[in-house]
Amino acid sequence: MKIPINRNSLWSELFVDQLTENGIKYACISPGSRNTPLTLAFAGNKKIKTFVNPDERSSGFFALGLAEKISGPVVLVTTSGTAVAELYPAIIEAYQRRIPLIVCTADRPPELQNCGANQTINQKNIYRNHIRKFFDAGLPSLNFAKLEKIKQIAVDAVAISKHVNRGPVHINFPFRKPLEPESYTDFIDSNLLKKIKSKKIRKAFTGNAKPHSKEINNIVQTIKKSPEGLILCGWDMFDEDFPKLLNMFSRLTGYPVIADGISGLRFGKISRHNLIVNASAFLHSEAFNFLLDTKTIFMFGSAPTSNIMLDFIKKSHAQKFLINEYGDYKDPSKTAEKIIPLNPSVFLKEIIARLQKSGNPINNSWRKKINRFDAATEKIKKHKILNAAFPFEGRIIPEVIKIIPSNSNLVISNSMPVRDLDYFASHSRKKINVYTNRGASGIDGIISTAAGIAVSSKRPTYLVIGDLAFLHDANGMNILRNYKIPLVIILINNNGGGIFRMLPVAKNRAHFTEYFQTPQSVNFSSLTDAYGGIFRRIKSWRAFEKLPDEKSSGNFTVYEIKTDAEKSVEHRRKYWETVKKEINSQL
Secondary structure: OEEEEOHHHHHHHHHHHHHHHOOOOEEEEOOOOOOHHHHHHHHOOOOOEEEEOOOHHHHHHHHHHHHHHHOOOEEEEEOOOHHHHHOHHHHHHHHHHOOOEEEEEEEOOHHHOOOOOOOOOOOOOOOHHHOOEEEEOOOOOOOHHHHHHHHHHHHHHHHHHHHHOOOEEEEEEEOOOOOOOOOOOEEEEHHHHHHHHHOOOOOOOOOOOOOOHHHHHHHHHHHHHOOOEEEEEOOOOOOOOHHHHHHHHHHHHOOOEEEOHHHOOOEOOOOOOOEEOOHHHHOOOHHHHHHHOOOEEEEEOOOOOOHHHHHHHHHOOOEEEEEEOOOOOOOOOOOOOEEEEOOHHHHHHHHHHHHHHHOOOOOHHHHHHHHHHHHHHHHHHHHHOOOOOOOOHHHHHHHHHHHOOOOEEEEEOOOHHHHHHHHHOOOEOOOEEEEOOOOOOOOOOHHHHHHHHHHOOOOOEEEEEEHHHHHHOOOHHHHHHHOOOOOEEEEEEOOOOHHHHHOHHHHOOOOHHHHHHOOOOOOHHHHHHHOOOEEEEOOOHHHHHHOOOHHHOOOOEEEEEEOOHHHHHHHHHHHHHHHHHHHHHHO
């Protein structure tokens, strides 16, 4: 028996069904006409939770945060034209940090390309510089082989984005009208349709790369010849075993762990005896730079946040090992010569087993020496930073860390907040999950990213953000309102780009304010109210104690702190100068 169908709808439904068969659970959709078949296919699939956001750029960053939190692919759907370009900033960030996204863009058919047709641009492989794979789905067809191909594309997209070459995958879908399922385009045999829909494809993944025994043995020999070494840790999607293994690796080698603020390893995960948290302060001492120039450095995760740490790596004569699952070259200094393309936990398990078997003598004197300088710096920090008068910017993040519950999510915006996290966050037994957009380090999409992290988590979620980044993503509050996400936002308002005061251009009095600081003088209370949020202004350190657990409110809350960027910069510089003098005196 022949039954009427719309081939665009069948095409899209087969694709979406295959995604769910391979574990996809979330889709973020922006409304449009050309993506009608895809939108309705996702909306009609009960295995998919959908989020609808009219702002494509915001939707992209929301999907990014969601994907990072669940550590799995999230689908993005948009219509044709400039809507496709709006997703690009989030795709760049996902590419840089290997966050899995499956980007589905609807497109006009070939006959409407390059002839002035409305809402039509060249979308084929438009993200070519920042994706792991591009698929041209082609026009929908009832040819059995092509129907199988669209299902295979779905399977491959999941496998690539999640495992094979982790990161964003782009699929472009050209559609001819009619787009609505009720507008039939063809008749198909009901038995054939049943056969097509019932056949599912699942693609097994073979697993991570295995360590090369000879290479591991060579690294163990290098460690034995280098009693003084360092372990540097930036951001990565480390698994649950990594902190415990890193702790053991540090103990067995005697190498201290210098944990960047964005690594999250300062919070309840690494023994204080193995951990260094103040390197970006005591490296202001050139004499200490010389002392710290060891023979061996192991580097896990992203490059350091602070420039002074980056400079140290560049000047160091050590043999540097980069360890990450896909063999990415995460070293701006370009001085690392060894890249180990292994999952960090797999690497550490192998190294630890060999070290234990060989009975490697542990040299704790080196680690203890570095710990003494770290402790001396910590003492100065407690006096100069953690007791600073309100509203010094550098104290804000330590205050937030102090009052938020254990197991909270802490999202840190780019610009000064992420640097202050690295400068001033101390070791804490409290477990805190740290998130940042440090792939391309833009200030766009931060609120939306935090919303994606919060919506997929049962834990309280807090965002620390500057005023320009807040304005850049004000539409992120629309997601918070629409999905009743109780995010707590700590807004540092220094009326402009305070980070530029850290640069030499700040001395240019004639043009600095207008062209760099760019004060906006926005009434954030009114802006928050427009999106239905709760607004409060913090006027003392004691007021931080009133920051609520996000579950106590059914809405998002913005806590504004007005600061003086110029005074805050001066306070930071005085702190670093004090640390430098103390370290030099001890050396």
